Amino acid sequence: MGAHDGSLDAPERPEAVFCPRCGIPVEHGDHSVCRAALALEPPRYCPTCRRRMVVQVTPSDWTARCVEHGETTRSTWAPA
Amino acid sequence: MTAEAVATDILHVAREQVLERGERLTYDQIVQVLQTSDEQLDELLAIAHEVRMRFMGPDVEVEGIISLKTGGCPEDCHFCAQSGQFTSPVRSVWLNVPELVRAAKLTRDTGASEFCIVAAVRGPDAKLMEQLREAVAAIRDSVDINVAASIGILTAEQAAEMADMGIHRYNHNLEAGRSFFPNVVTTHSWEERWDTCQLIKDSGMELCCGGLVGMGESIEQRAELADQLGELEPHEVPLNFLNPRPGTPFGDLPVMPTNDALRCIAAFRLALPRTILRYAGGRELTLGDLGTRNGLLGGINAVIVGNYLTTLGRDPKEDLALLEDLKMPIKALTDTF
Numbered sequence: 001m002g003a004h005d006g007s008l009d010a011p012e013r014p015e016a017v018f019c020p021r022c023g024i025p026v027e028h029g030d031h032s033v034c035r036a037a038l039a040l041e042p043p044r045y046c047p048t049c050r051r052r053m054v055v056q057v058t059p060s061d062w063t064a065r066c067v068e069h070g071e072t073t074r075s076t077w078a079p080a
Numbered sequence: 081m082t083a084e085a086v087a088t089d090i091l092h093v094a095r096e097q098v099l100e101r102g103e104r105l106t107y108d109q110i111v112q113v114l115q116t117s118d119e120q121l122d123e124l125l126a127i128a129h130e131v132r133m134r135f136m137g138p139d140v141e142v143e144g145i146i147s148l149k150t151g152g153c154p155e156d157c158h159f160c161a162q163s164g165q166f167t168s169p170v171r172s173v174w175l176n177v178p179e180l181v182r183a184a185k186l187t188r189d190t191g192a193s194e195f196c197i198v199a200a201v202r203g204p205d206a207k208l209m210e211q212l213r214e215a216v217a218a219i220r221d222s223v224d225i226n227v228a229a230s231i232g233i234l235t236a237e238q239a240a241e242m243a244d245m246g247i248h249r250y251n252h253n254l255e256a257g258r259s260f261f262p263n264v265v266t267t268h269s270w271e272e273r274w275d276t277c278q279l280i281k282d283s284g285m286e287l288c289c290g291g292l293v294g295m296g297e298s299i300e301q302r303a304e305l306a307d308q309l310g311e312l313e314p315h316e317v318p319l320n321f322l323n324p325r326p327g328t329p330f331g332d333l334p335v336m337p338t339n340d341a342l343r344c345i346a347a348f349r350l351a352l353p354r355t356i357l358r359y360a361g362g363r364e365l366t367l368g369d370l371g372t373r374n375g376l377l378g379g380i381n382a383v384i385v386g387n388y389l390t391t392l393g394r395d396p397k398e399d400l401a402l403l404e405d406l407k408m409p410i411k412a413l414t415d416t417f
Contacts, residue, residue: 022326023169040323040364041391044169054173058183059144059386060396 016047023050043077090116091123098350099131104310105350110303113347118339125378128346132379135354139411140403141316141382143194143228143358144187147389148215149174149208153200155267157255159292161325161390162200165267168327170390180215184223190385190396191410195219196228196251196288198389202268203233209241216245224413228288233268233276239283249286249315252276257304260297277312286315290360293344294322294336302344306351316382317355319348321362323391336362338371342378349379358382364394372399376406 019026020043021034042055046066053064065071090112097103105113116124152164152172161168175183184195197215199208208231216227229242230251242250254273255261261270280287289312291305309317321341324333341363349357359380363372372394376383383403385396403410 039392052169052171054171055390056147056150056173056175056179057387057390057392058146058175058179058186060183060186062387062392 018045018047018050020045020047023052042074043072091120091127094124094127094350095130098353099127099134102135102353104353105347107303107307110306110347110351111300113350114299114303114343116343121339121342124346125342125374128349128379129377131349131353132357132381136356136381138408139381140376140408141194141356141358141411142190142192142399143196143382143384144183144190144192144386145196145198145384145389146180146183146187147175147200148180148197148211148231149199149201150390151200153202155202155265157265158329159255159264159295159322159325160200161328163328166327166329168325177211177215177218181218181222184219184225184227187386188223188225190400192385193226193411193413194228194249195223195225196230196249198229198251199231200389201232203235204231204238209238212242212247213245216247220246226413230288233272234279236279236282239276239279239285243283243285247285249288250280250283251288251318252280253289253291253318253320254305254308254312255291256295256297257291257301257308259304260295260301263297264292264295274312277314287312288316288318289314290316290318290320290358292320292322292362293341294333294362294366295330296333303347306344306348309348309355310351314355316358317348317352318358318360318384319345319380320360321366323362323365325390336366338367341366342371342374345375345379356382358384360384361388361391369398373402373406376402376408381408382411 019031019034023045042062043064046053046069048069051066053066055064061074063073150173151162151170153162156163156165161170187195219227226248228249229247256264258270277289321336324331357380385399387393
């Protein structure tokens with residue numbers, strides 16, 4: 001599935017190019033603070049294209065949707 | 081008098097005045113509590129816990145919160161990632177009624193008695209009021225849980241309409257003490273918030289009103305918030321610790337030291353001996369697991385379980401296990417403090 005149906009299913013997702021927290025390319029700078037912060041916040045930027053995602057947080061879950069690369073949830077997310 | 085002697089004295093005063101006589105601390109006394117040393121912290125928390133147990137009992141009120149409308153807010157609250165005035169990465173989104181009902185059911189499954197619907201707005205327009213009415217009716221039809229709301233500054237008519245919908249509690253925070261408020265918000269005044277709080281009380285809904293600490297305020301301004309909340313006498317005070325959000329004016333502020341946060345919890349309990357004092361946002365970052373436990377043994381008697389509006393919380397199972405370990409039963413739906 002993954003890129004075929006637009007979901008960001010972790011095993012088949014392309015390798016992250018952009019930090020999902022700050023949106024800066026992962027090759028640039030140290031993103032260890034971002035990685036730690038993502039334990040307590042959902043991703044905001046699509047790791048593939050850097051578009052800001054539409055994020056909905058509920059008490060028990062979250063979803064993040066990129067207009068180009070589809071929707072992911074807590075259960076399908078694999079941090080960059 | 082040495083600093084240690086002052087600290088010892090204020091703890092003695094707190095025990096005699098608040099615990100024995102049930103009278104809240106004054107502003108000057110709250111300042112003194114916030115100035116106590118780390119060596120005094122265990123004793124301070126113990127007194128605050130005794131006050132909580134004496135006036136509120138061992139039960140803990142559990143609540144879930146959800147954002148009906150996220151982001152795009154016209155206000156400029158400097159701590160908030162949902163303001164449309166900053167370069168925050170949070171995008172605007174609305175939640176539909178079926179999703180709200182589903183979230184209410186999942187919240188109820190944790191044992192929670194409260195479910196609060198929040199919208200990032202200055203105040204409600206007719207469309208939002210209608211959506212809220214629809215959402216509250218749908219939740220009340222299918223979920224056994226108290227519904228609360230937080231959708232900004234209200235008119236008296238809107239407050240009455242919400243009471244009519246069956247909303248039993250309304251959240252509207254002072255956010256900060258009056259003297260520090262202009263450093264936090266410039267698009268509306270502290271007085272507008274105070275007036276809305278009075279409208280809520282007049283409407284018959286319970287008032288939930290708290291604020292944030294760790295925004296760069298002085299100890300005196302922190303005490304001012306606790307004292308002004310004491311004067312307002314809300315049914316519940318949610319206590320938030322600043323979680324610096326990227327892109328906001330407060331995004332680069334340091335996280336509040338844990339012991340300062342614990343002193344705040346105790347000080348707010350001693351300023352509000354008969355009020356529900358709830359852990360709200362930022363506790364995971366500021367207090368961690370041990371601090372969370374210490375706060376529950378230092379005056380806190382309510383928690384938000386699960387995620388917040390734009391950030392994530394602890395797994396509800398962890399909080400529920402902690403409450404069980406502390407022998408603090410979850411407040412039943414029918415109980416009132």
